[in-house]
Amino acid sequence: MTKTCSWHVLPLAALLLGSCSSGAGGDKAGAGTEETKKITGRTPFDPVIGIKYYEVKRRFSTGLSFNELGFQQEPSWIIRFKSRDTVEAYSPQYDRMQSFYLHYDHGDVYNFAKEWFRIKKVTKDSLVFQRLHLTAREISKDVRSDVNLTWYAEDYISKVLKTSVEKLQEPTRADTLYIRKLAEKTNRNPDNRDSAFGARQPVEFIPVSKLIKVARISSVDKLLGKTEAYDYLFPRYRIDIAKAYADFGYDFSAVVDAKGRMHLGTFHTNFPENQEPRKKTLTAIIEVYLTHLLEVVPGKTLGIPHSSEINLSVTGRKNSK
Template identity: 45%
Template sequence: MKSTPLHLIFLTLFLLSCNYVRKISDDPIPTFTAVKNIKYSEVKRRFGNGLSFHETGFQLQPEWEVYFSAEDSIKIFSPERQKYMPYRIFHSHKALFHFARDWFRVKHVGKDSLVLQAMVLESRVVKEELSNIYMTLYSKDYIEKELKTTAEELRKPTHDDSLFIKYRAIQANTDPDSLFAARNPVALKSKSKILTVNKVNPSADPYLGYISRSEEYLYPVYKIHINKAYQDFQYSFQVIVDHNGKMIFKDFLVAVMPEFVESKTKVAKGIIDVYLKNLLDVTPGNTLGYPHSSVINLHIKGKKE
């Protein structure tokens, strides 16, 4: 049997690859004309591993309510403004689009559902390894008539999310290096008239708000004012609140000169032991019902009179 000449093999492979490239190039650009004015509710927002929680405690929350008002326009409901906000849609190439201040790869467009992949670009170059968030939206008719449920029910964390958080809670409660933000942050309540405590809430984004709202639990901040203190003082520092509600000094929020670190740390620990432990009811943070150690930021001001 005669062997096939190498040049014919290479020619065949070249023609096949060209045909493959041609087919990729011929993939149709997604269009929104057929789904104009269909209202969709986001029901899933997950990482590439299928989870909605990151190991840091950040939770992806499906919350978009959208509809395409034209081929080049989308409207997204703003909970803060209680109305749909318009955004222009700009097409780059293939299935890559820009709207609502971000880039998306449109994975699927149908009357029942949409699938979007949030993209990260640097200098107009797609960073595939960072583009690992996927959003699934269902039409309201599909949710109500076919699935016979609600968007709120579909948005709930999954069993896999619960198992992941349970595992992370065990880690955080046994290893200080495994701490993560509590989705339901630490709650502090004063037990005395001489101490007031207020949780600082970040201002929400005027259009969508979800990025700003995540700061409320990722970086919880509390302002504490103590009257009739032993002297005037003002300190800003982090504490670990363990799963039992115990406060442990972690670090200062502002730089301290090396020669003062030891003395200031001693004072900060004294404030925790003398005032905070005795004058506050502390409820540890939890995620999906699992209490776990987490870090909070405190700005404390003491007044002697």
């Protein structure tokens, strides 16, 4: 069985908006409050205590692993109910199972490992939980709680299905068809930011001249809730150009289409009258420097090239050696 799993859940809302808040009551929940109930009676997990489960799929309510932004739900949890009030989850940081207190809130809502779940199915072969996002003590009714996680028991995978965790975790044919449909849409509007989407294999720049250097800049900031997914949804690059026509430094975005062509995206100016001159300058930087000094490999998802938006910090130095 794989040991590359993480016990962190990465739904789009958590990725974009940070950690969940606490709450309780009605269609609410209360992690860490006096309203969170101790488990004293029989629980749905009693019959499955001691069974190790591997997460094999994580889906939106559409049944897909991807959404229109290109964000991919990736199954990663390994869990085992150790006792009536304790759950073990695999931590890649420590390369072992770690124990978490199992909190019961109300109805079928539970909390462990700093995440909220609605229990939808519990059998000795499989588990299905809905991941819940809380805002101001309320369970969100939007995409932030639109995530279903499915686990299979270790013995069920090896002895009944006779397959591997890695095979079960692979994207489906439906995922491929969906990405192909999104890619075809970007091909009809290759420079359109609205149809571009995040590439799981982000744009790659290969310098063809010693006058230019490129570095990927990570956007991961766990304290701000920015997970590893930020690096493919919002890829950022630093580009340094030597022997430029003048000293300059600009931050802007660009849409890179399926053929590797770059189109100016968004940029900021302090004064409206600078909008058009700045646009001309940035377009010239793309066409004169970036297009000729770089080989641009378009972003891909499931091996399918498509338009994706990237963020650039471009610096030029006139007197660089």
